[in-house]
Amino acid sequence: MPIPPLLAPPHSTDELLRTLQQREEWFRAVFEGSAMGIAVVDMEGRFIDANAAFQRIIGRGADELRRIPFHSLNHPDDHAHEALQFRRLVSGELSSYQLEKRYLRPDGTELPVRLTTSVVRDGDGRPRFGVIMVDDLTHRTRAEEEREALEERLRHLALHDPLTGLPNRVLLAERMHAALDGGDEGEGCGTCAVLFLDLDRFKNVNDSLGHGVGDELLRQVALRLAACARPGDTVARFGGDEFIILLRGAGREQALQVAAQVREVLAAPLELGSYRTYTTATVGIAVADGTAISSDELLRNADMAMYYAKAGGGTRCAVFDRSMHRAVLERLGLETDLRAALSRGELRLFFQPIVSLENGAVVAAEALARWEHPVHGRVPPDRFITLAEDTGLIASLGAWVLNEAARQLAEWRATLAGAAALEVSVNLSPRQLKEPGLVEAVAATLGEHGLPAAALKLELTESSLVEDSAAAAGVLRALKKREVQVYLDDFGTGYSSLSTLHRLPLDALKIDRSFVAGMDGGTTGAHKGAEIVRTIVSLARSLGVRVVGEGVETSEQLAALRALGCDFAQGYLISPPLPPDEFAAAFLGAPAVP
Template identity: 40%
Template sequence: MSGTPEGTGPARAAVPGRTRPRITKRQGCSPAELRDHRAAFNAAHLPMAVVDRNGLVVSANTAFATLCGTDPSGLPAAEFTDLASDRRTWQAYRDVLSGRRSRFRCTRQLKHPDGRTLWAEITITPLPDDRTAGPRVLLSVVDVSDRRELRARLRHLEMHDAVTRLPNRTLFFERLTAALDSSAYGQGSTGRIGLCYLDLDGFKAVNDTLGHRVGDRLLAAVAGRLTECADGDGLSRGGGHLVARLGGDEFAVLVEDSTGTEQLADLARTVLAALQRPFDLDGQRLSVSASIGVVERAVAGTTATRLMQAADTTLYWAKEDGKARWTLFDPERNAHRMTRQALSSTLRPAVERGEFAVEYQPLVGLADGVTRGVEALVRWHHPQFGTLAPNRFISIAEEDGSIVQLGRWVLRTACRQAAQWLRDHPGSRPVFVSVNVAVRQVWDSDLVTDVAEILAETGLPPHLLQLELTESAVMGSAGRPLQALQALSDMGVRIAIDDFGTGYSNLAYLSRLPVSALKLDGAFVRGFQDEAHPNPADETIVEALVQLAHRLGLTVTAECVETSGQAARLRRIGCDTGQGWLYSRAVPPDRIAELIGLTALPA
């Protein structure tokens, strides 16, 4: 059987009966081999030198001598290789010389005798001990300038946008993170940072109608103008403001060592004006605008995430406020937005957790002071923000659709309470309960079925339920909303128009809709507050509205009645009922029970 001869193939387990060949350790090289090694050392293109334990060059090849520009023999090797330029490198080098470290490699920028600069990779490796010469190391130098230049070129491509040649998102965040390192701010620094975050208004339309090539040329032209604005705003500690393209039509101008909001505001105004000038793209004239979010704050305590969140929010405000403008970050407005988001995320489960309660405000007859009805007003007992009035959360509920669930709960609670009052006060005049209904409840739920089921469940007579809809929701109603209102009216439920006089005011619809009551907006009543100098016009308008309503068979309730003088003037005009703090704030159900059948005092 053939096989690999012993000693020439892979290592194998010892076989009984077989002896391994003896390997003798060579004690050194022959004179001929030494001559060959020295010849190879001298002829090598790689600069090399043998260095003793003191760091002095024992011998160097021609390439190393050329690099040094002189014969380095007997001189410190570190003098030619910049190894003493920093403490860490110097210590590592000394550790190799003394035998405490086996190998060391570093990169250094060296000056060639011909004047050019090169990047060199320097390696120090111990040589076998020479009993006569003592411990020595081999120092070799590799020119890595081309490799380093290629790496730098690749990094530049990686960190810059191909269309605009501006720094891209990656480089922007690198620079931003470095700028937010407060330890890097020395004496004379402001310790502040600013950011203008912008995008172009309607850029998508340019791409869609004129094509991406024109869109790219526009982006490049915008980048040029932004750079001009940044360069004209002075220098920062980094040598200038950083202008970057963050993606799409979004750009950022980073201002290090900001001097305050005025500097950022001036820069934003300059950028806005520059971008509003028409662009001439190879004979094609384009006009664009931009929305800019401006943030300026102290570096201490700020992170890149927080700064960008603030900038993004502020840019959204600029868009929301009408575009083609700049907006400064407002902590109070942001706090309101954050609160709104927090409410939105917890509103729907809050109904299930029982965090809502209904309070009631009396509607009092102006002629006799008797409580005729009550308006149900929902309150949110929020575990974090305390008790919230409807104006804090109803619009949120309408936006996310939870108004349907919440509205159904309020309607059921109010009807159940009104039925309880009816049972508890059989000898008193019954009071109706008025419940607000959002437009979305009419569209997104079967309101007629809900009302019918709740009335049957609670035992409340239909004529003791009044549903309030805003004027803007009722006026112009057609189709499903109108059918729902008519069905509710046919059922016996009262329909009232809330905040009358502030919406469309298309009075012709009053004769066509199944409406039984108008609630005058508080703005009309507030005009009666100056009792010493009454405005005749206010009284004339309210009197005309009351007379019109009466001729159409409608009753009129005045909201926001706060003084006895207002009540007297409204009574004289002929208004039917009043609602406001003069009579009572919204109170829990047990307080309303005290008013059932009793005469109020303010007349």
């Protein structure tokens, strides 16, 4: 039955009444015929109406429902949270909410349901009545089971390193926090030790034997390190050729014993296909002895100790002590220099092309900040950007990057034929996402340089969304209303639930470079890497967004991304980040204006 239209003005009052009657009949048919339980309640929580499916699921007839408030159906343990959400809905703080909870049937048995509640308001914004939709979760459908399996798979991917299978930084942070809290005893100041390992001369293996052999070395090292751990300890891959061993309840002597064991197990030769090689590690140790210390500080101390050992020639072990504090002073000096770097013109933007996998055309450029220090030379981006985030300088740095990227794009579009449709991609830090006035600042920057909003892509990481996904989603929706594109960067390295992703107004997912790298080599690991990418592409398609493969370094990776249905690619195989003039010369063609 088609919905009676109300788009054209009626020719008479009778015609309007007939149309309204038809629409009421249509909505009543949908209401009564729906397989989903639907009920209408007033703002006091009293039932006004409930369809047959709702009555069947709940096990109560319409007359009985009208005599009881709908909160009385709740399981006692679920009532407080449900009541809070309903109050937030009535107050206007929420427009709707969804949760999984339990109802109690008349016979006292528990009924698991997925509940969606929304509110209908009058022309003045006052709440009139609530609409409740209920799914019976007693019998999960195959689609729901597959969705939950996919979400669990993504959760595992988010907490484990895809190459070695070890816990990653996220899971390590959780376990460190638990260890420092005193574990199950809840003492608040737990005792533990951290070993920060950096493999010696790993770059030489990669450069001389190739990344495939280097990856196999990391996998074998991971297995050997895991064999050194005691029950309850954690061995994690921190990134690159760095590993962390968290020893719960351990002190200095136990940490030194494990470090000696690590050196012993790594001394045996590694069989890497047709190659035999050896590796060693430099180890930094930091101990939490029951005094108050954060997980970040403990990791920093272990990192400082490792670099202290490296400075002494490597392949050795060092335990953190306060004499290493001078490293912190050097960092403070770098912070002071960074505060003045913008005004002194030491920061520049480089641009890395993003290409279409359909036709190979350069469709966008990612703007990347670079710092040329007058004394120390080029400061690595991960060092000064992390420093900017830690010190609060990221807001001013981010504003400069946005403005400079927009200015450069506007200049290219005005002067170069090849840049007429070019877009620019700018990274947005978690701190920037929380800045008041972000949306207005972005709009003002675009207006100042005469750029359409669709020319700008803002990239943010999953970690930006975890702390307060509702607030982040609000900012993103405001950006989308202005037609600014939103990309989720490094996808798969954080944890975003599927329900959260469905609510975000995203334009694309950028597959993290670690997953792209994992497709190389034609091995079982490469097959698993391809399956991971295939899963992410499938998820993106279900969300209706595009996919960008990051960190493409080989033609094999590029071909695999194309075969798996990725839309775009970016990486050193195509081009490293380039200064503006080199980027324009390489990718944007001759000037449009002689």
